Each structure stands twice: as structure tokens, then as C-alpha cells.
Amino acid sequence: MLSLKKYLTEGLLQFTILLSLIGVRVDVDTYLTSQLPPLREIILGPSSAYTQTQFHNLRNTLDGYGIHPKSIDLDNYFTARRLLSQVRALDRFQVPTTEVNAWLVHRDPEGSVSGSQPSSGLTLESSSGLQDVTGPDNGVRESETEQGFSEDLEDLGAVAPPVSGDLTKEDIDLIDILWRQDIDLGAGREIFDYSHRQKEQDVDKDLRDGAEQEDTWSGEGAEALARNLLVDGETGESFPAQVPGGEDQTALSLEECLRLLEATCPFGENAEFPADISSITEAVPSESEPPGLQNNLLSPLLTGTESPFDLEQQWQDLMSIMEMQAMEVNTSTNEILYNAPPGDPLSTNYSLAPNTPINQNVSLHQASLGGCSQDFSLFSPEAESLPVASGSTLLPLLPSNSTSLNSSFGSTNLAGLFFPPQLNGTANDTAGPELPDPLGGLLDEAMLDEISLMDLAIEEGFNPVQASQLEEEFDSDSGLSLDSSHSPSSLSSSEGSSSSSSSSSSSSSSSSSSSSSSASSSASSSFSEEGAVGYSSDSETLDLEEAEGAVGYQPEYSKFCRMSYQDPSQLSCLPYLEHVGHNHTYNMAPSALDSADLPPPSGLKKGSKEKQADFLDKQMSRDEHRARAMKIPFTNDKIINLPVEEFNELLSKYQLSEAQLSLIRDIRRRGKNKMAAQNCRKRKLDTILNLERDVEDLQRDKARLLREKVEFLRSLRQMKQKVQSLYQEVFGRLRDENGRPYSPSQYALQYAGDGSVLLIPRTLADQQARRQERKPKDRRK
DNA sequence: CTGGGCTGTCATTGC
DNA sequence: TAGCAATGACAGCCC
Numbered sequence: 001m002l003s004l005k006k007y008l009t010e011g012l013l014q015f016t017i018l019l020s021l022i023g024v025r026v027d028v029d030t031y032l033t034s035q036l037p038p039l040r041e042i043i044l045g046p047s048s049a050y051t052q053t054q055f056h057n058l059r060n061t062l063d064g065y066g067i068h069p070k071s072i073d074l075d076n077y078f079t080a081r082r083l084l085s086q087v088r089a090l091d092r093f094q095v096p097t098t099e100v101n102a103w104l105v106h107r108d109p110e111g112s113v114s115g116s117q118p119s120s121g122l123t124l125e126s127s128s129g130l131q132d133v134t135g136p137d138n139g140v141r142e143s144e145t146e147q148g149f150s151e152d153l154e155d156l157g158a159v160a161p162p163v164s165g166d167l168t169k170e171d172i173d174l175i176d177i178l179w180r181q182d183i184d185l186g187a188g189r190e191i192f193d194y195s196h197r198q199k200e201q202d203v204d205k206d207l208r209d210g211a212e213q214e215d216t217w218s219g220e221g222a223e224a225l226a227r228n229l230l231v232d233g234e235t236g237e238s239f240p241a242q243v244p245g246g247e248d249q250t251a252l253s254l255e256e257c258l259r260l261l262e263a264t265c266p267f268g269e270n271a272e273f274p275a276d277i278s279s280i281t282e283a284v285p286s287e288s289e290p291p292g293l294q295n296n297l298l299s300p301l302l303t304g305t306e307s308p309f310d311l312e313q314q315w316q317d318l319m320s321i322m323e324m325q326a327m328e329v330n331t332s333t334n335e336i337l338y339n340a341p342p343g344d345p346l347s348t349n350y351s352l353a354p355n356t357p358i359n360q361n362v363s364l365h366q367a368s369l370g371g372c373s374q375d376f377s378l379f380s381p382e383a384e385s386l387p388v389a390s391g392s393t394l395l396p397l398l399p400s401n402s403t404s405l406n407s408s409f410g411s412t413n414l415a416g417l418f419f420p421p422q423l424n425g426t427a428n429d430t431a432g433p434e435l436p437d438p439l440g441g442l443l444d445e446a447m448l449d450e451i452s453l454m455d456l457a458i459e460e461g462f463n464p465v466q467a468s469q470l471e472e473e474f475d476s477d478s479g480l481s482l483d484s485s486h487s488p489s490s491l492s493s494s495e496g497s498s499s500s501s502s503s504s505s506s507s508s509s510s511s512s513s514s515s516s517s518s519a520s521s522s523a524s525s526s527f528s529e530e531g532a533v534g535y536s537s538d539s540e541t542l543d544l545e546e547a548e549g550a551v552g553y554q555p556e557y558s559k560f561c562r563m564s565y566q567d568p569s570q571l572s573c574l575p576y577l578e579h580v581g582h583n584h585t586y587n588m589a590p591s592a593l594d595s596a597d598l599p600p601p602s603g604l605k606k607g608s609k610e611k612q613a614d615f616l617d618k619q620m621s622r623d624e625h626r627a628r629a630m631k632i633p634f635t636n637d638k639i640i641n642l643p644v645e646e647f648n649e650l651l652s653k654y655q656l657s658e659a660q661l662s663l664i665r666d667i668r669r670r671g672k673n674k675m676a677a678q679n680c681r682k683r684k685l686d687t688i689l690n691l692e693r694d695v696e697d698l699q700r701d702k703a704r705l706l707r708e709k710v711e712f713l714r715s716l717r718q719m720k721q722k723v724q725s726l727y728q729e730v731f732g733r734l735r736d737e738n739g740r741p742y743s744p745s746q747y748a749l750q751y752a753g754d755g756s757v758l759l760i761p762r763t764l765a766d767q768q769a770r771r772q773e774r775k776p777k778d779r780r781k
Numbered sequence: 782c783t784g785g786g787c788t789g790t791c792a793t794t795g796c
Numbered sequence: 797t798a799g800c801a802a803t804g805a806c807a808g809c810c811c
Contacts, residue, residue, distance in 0.1 A: 644799065669800095670790060672801080673791080673801090674788080674790075675801095676801055677802090679802080680801090680802060681788090681803095683802090
């Protein structure tokens, strides 16, 4: 329990402090609960970075640099670390730590096009409607779904920049890369790929021959639907009378709808209209030409002949929202809009819609950016110029490019998708502005959590696993695995392994002593030189066996603390380490000093000898001086490092006075404590470095999770578009007993629990939708 | 001269 | 209880 308490208090505290110091707000709970086992282990688990025992296996290495507070490599280490961090910080997702995204390397010049997306770049949900772009507060107003996404991001503990507002360069780059990753991964590409849709259009062409049959079927189905729709006398609610899932065509199974959708135009970007254009036109009159739509939205854009300046102003406003790439596209769109003969917008826009690269771009950008405003800006000219110019020919556009409708009506709530408030308010007499979406229950934002994102991703061809793998490849430069199971302990072990290699590469002699305890002469000398940390300069007199047994820490310690500065000559050779010099010969043994004092065979000048003696004298520690003064018959190194038994045995061999014994015991105590202090400081530093690394890992994970979230949301948006198209297609093909299409303002499709699709009056659908809306509210309360 | 970093040392605690 | 590791606190030294 004590250790656990320690982790919880000190570990968590330190971690929090570190995070706060670097300005990162991490929702620890989020990571603790399920996201990141490593962090949980850090704080709670036995593999805490604060576990002291790990220290012995740790060696801070960074690109081959070992680290110790007193290591001569310290400067190099920190310099390298700082430089490396700077390099890695050159391009990074938001956090100035180690993350190098390889995609930057592969970035091609064209990438800037998509990379410089407008502010709507992270608008992942469906476009929020025309008013979002052309309204007075265009570009500023957040759609409901955008807000939801922001909240989601915050829920992730993300410090992500404002999602819907001004995007930072990093965001744009990230989006750009996400889009590219999609392409690279082949994820959902067919969804965006125009050629793919072209195939579907071909199929559609083939099926158009059978459109008459379909119409007949639709008429029958609608007829049957209407026939079987009962009205509750008390509530006025209408409900289908047929048995759900029956063979009655009033209940259209989802499969049938999907088949129907596939047979026609999944995304409504067909090059040509279906044969039954007119019927569809009639089927969705309120969606296509509501007075409000024209008044509020179309007029600024489409009545160019009347107020060209306003039109231009509108587009300038649009431009101001968007960045370079979108501006590019919009410019082309503008040209189309402006250059189109006023009298013949249909031919111009209609022919252009499916074939111009704009559509492809839009599809791709939708995939990556979900830019609702952009979507709209691209399609609105096509969708809206027609009704004005060609009057009743507005509706034929719908099948040609339902995406335009999507853009117009896009929002998380499909009520807004199909019956935006403006449309409802103007074209629908009964329904209020808050008309619930017939599909709202199915696609409500609340459903986002319930929908299996993974399934969505798979269905969309997006493979998160692939993405993560790819990203791991990108992040491979760090040498750290992004695996969520990556824990401090594993990191420590990896460090340990890498440390041995680094130490061996940096110093062959030290490696023999540090990485192995093999008894060899070289090991002995090296150990006495480094391992004893100032206590064993007399390597000749030091028995390795004694040394090894002297202090349990020693072998490990020598690994970390290769204090080669004990050789003054080395110090002099490394002037930049002078400040590290201090008094590192603290416990240099008198014998070593004596040996140093010995006159060389060839004989040096007396002066130099004296100077050397003085120098070494100064290098002696206080305890060494004391020991010398007290004429202690053995070295301080032995005093300190010998095991207790041997130490006592040694003391017993000599007749020592009480003062001598006291001094010896003090020397031993101080020497051991000195090493302990060094270890302690080393451990502290180690812990900090580990925490820093963990922070980097967490930031990397966070960025990855954000990317994945973007992917998921994108997939979800595509699914919504699919459902939207399906809805429109099915609804447009429904016919009443007289063969006339149903008015979207009066009827709506509703999905039943058993998968069937029912046609119900809008009032009923609205009531049900309101109920569904209340439920979550009540739940919140 | 001062402040910061490094190191050694002491006292204490817990194993 | 002895021995020892760990660690906070402090002081001295050096730059």
C-alpha cells in the first residue's frame, strides 16, 4: 500500500506538474479509464516510472547518448536532446515534443492545395446548410454538429485547437495528411472516386430502361402505403396497418432501399438524369424550390443579373472564409457561375456538374475536410442557379447531384438535411422550423456513440489498424512504439538494452565493467577506475572480487556513473568539462596518491613533482585527508565498499584507536551516503526524463486518437450522406394511388425497428422525433 | 558580487 | 537491532 500511495501521490503529482509545465492539459481520467494503459501503469501499476528498482535497469539513452548527472557526456546528451527536440519540433502536431510525421516528407506540392483548407476544414459533419455559408454570419456560426465535434474533442482531453473556427497550420496539415492517408490506404476511396461512381452511373443508365417498371413499383408501393396507413382516432397518429416485415410493399426493407439506391445514384452525382426525372422533381418540390430558400439563399447568389455586386460580395465573403485551395476551387466555380449564360444555366451547370474536376475535388475534400461550407460553395451555384433561370426545371438537378442537396441540407440532424428550417418554414405549412428529421432517430448525434465506428470504418474501407500501423511507421523514428500497451516498464527494459549497447559503443572499457560482471583484469581496472566513483583510484590494490561484493549498487552504479573525470589528465584534455570537475577525487586512496608521488624512473624535476603532489593533494577529499592524518592503514575505497563482514574482519586485523575506528566508520558512512545521494539524484533525473518521454508518448497517442476520430467522423458523415441519398431516392420514387409523388412537407419516411421503412405523415414523424429528443434531455437531467 | 548548479554531508525513515 | 538504501535539507564550491 505504501508503494501504491507513493505512486498516487508523488507519481501523479509529478506527472501532473510536468504536464502543466509543458502546457498540456490531459484528461487523466480519460486515459486512466481505458485509453492508455501505460499512464495507468505509471500512476497505479507496479511498472511505475517511479519504481526505484527500475532505475538500475534504466539508462537514459537518446540516440546513443547515455546520461548521468556527472557523466562527461552530459553536455552532449542535453545538447543532442535539445537539438533533436528542435528538429522534431519543426513540424509536429501541436505539441512541441518528439513527433515526426513522415507524411511531411512525402508531401507533394499539390498537397498544399488540400492542405490549405478553409476554416471549415475540420467540419466533419455534414454541411450545416446554406445559411452557414451565405448567411450574414457565414463562416462564423458553428453548426450543431461542429459543436458536437468540438465537445468530443474536448472530451478526449484534447488540447486541440478550435475545430470549427480558425484552423491552425498544423490542423490544416493534419487534415491534408488524413486525406492523403485515406488515399494511400485506399480507405473509402471508391466512395469519393468519381470513376467509381461513374460505374454506378453506368449501371444506373442500364437500369433506367427499367425505370418505368420501377415507377410502377413505386406507385404500387406508395399506393399500398397510403392504403394501409391508419389514423388513430384519439391521438391522430398515423400508423401502418400492415404487418412489419411483411411482403406488403408498403414496408420497404432497407435492403430494398439500398438496392434501389445502388441502382440509381448513391451520391446523386450522375452525369445524366434518371429517366424519371419529372417524377422525382415532383416528389421533392418543397426541398427544391421553397420560397424561403430562394429568398434567403438563392437570391444573393443567383440573381446575379439583378444585383451582381451583391453576388460578388457574397462570393468575396465566401472567399474570405476559405483558404488557398478552396479559393482555387471557388474561383473556378465562380467562373462557371459568372460565365454561364444567364439564359442557359441549366446546360452549363448541369453538364459541368458531373464532369468537372470540381466534383471530384469536392468528394475528396469532403472526405478529408468535411467542409460543409466548401461543399455548399461548390454546389450551390449549380443547384440554385437552375431554379431561377429555368424555373420549373429546378428539380431535375436533384438526381444529377444530390450532393448539392446534401450540402444544402447537411447537418447532423437529418431533419435539417431534408427539411431545413427555412424550407420547412416556407414550404411546409404545418411543420415548424424544428421539424424532426425522419431519420433523426437513426442518425442523431447521440447515435454517434452507439454506432460502431469500427464497423463504419470498415464499411467505408477505412482500416484504423492500417492507419495506426502506418502511423507507427511514421513514428518509427522515435524508436518508441506507439503500442498502447507500451508501458514505462517496457520502456525501461528497452532502455536497459539500449543502454548497454550505447555504453559499449561509447566506451569499450566501461562496457566490460558495466554490462557484465565478468572478472577480468581489464574489468578490474575499469571498475576501479569508474565504478568506484572516486573510491578506488588505486586499481592495483583493489580486488575486483572485493569491489563487486562491496556495494550491491556498484555494478549498476558504474553503469550510470562512469566518472572518468577521476583522471585529472582527462579533465585537462576536456576543458569544456572543467566546470564538472569540482572535487571528484574525494576519496582517492592515499596509496594511489603515494604511487602518484613516487618519483618516475627517469626522474622529473622536483618542482613538477611537488606541483603534482600538491595537485593530487588538493584532489584528495576531506575524508582522505583525515584518513591520511589518522594514518588509517587501508584505503578509503576499501573502507567504503567492503561488505560488513569483510570490513569488520579488516578492522580486526589492525590495532586501531577509538578515534581511528570512529573516523573509519564515518568515512564508510559518508562514502556510502555519497553514492546513495548520487544514485538518488540520478534516479530523480531519470524519473523526470521518463515522465518527459511518457508525455511525448501521450501526446503522440492523443494526436493519433484525434486523427482516428477525424477518420471516424468522416466515415460517419459519408454514411449519413448515403442514407440521405437513399432517403431522397426512395421518397422520390414513392407514388400515391394517383401516381403522384408524395410531398416531402407532408410525408416522411421512417425507419421501423425491424428494418422496414414506413411512409408516415410528417406531423406524426415530428411528434415522434420530438419524443426522441426529449428522452436524451431527460436522461441528462 | 550574486545566482544557479553540482556535490558532499547530515538526519531521518523505512526495510 | 544492526546495517543499509533512500531521500530531504543544507552547506560549500565553482562557474
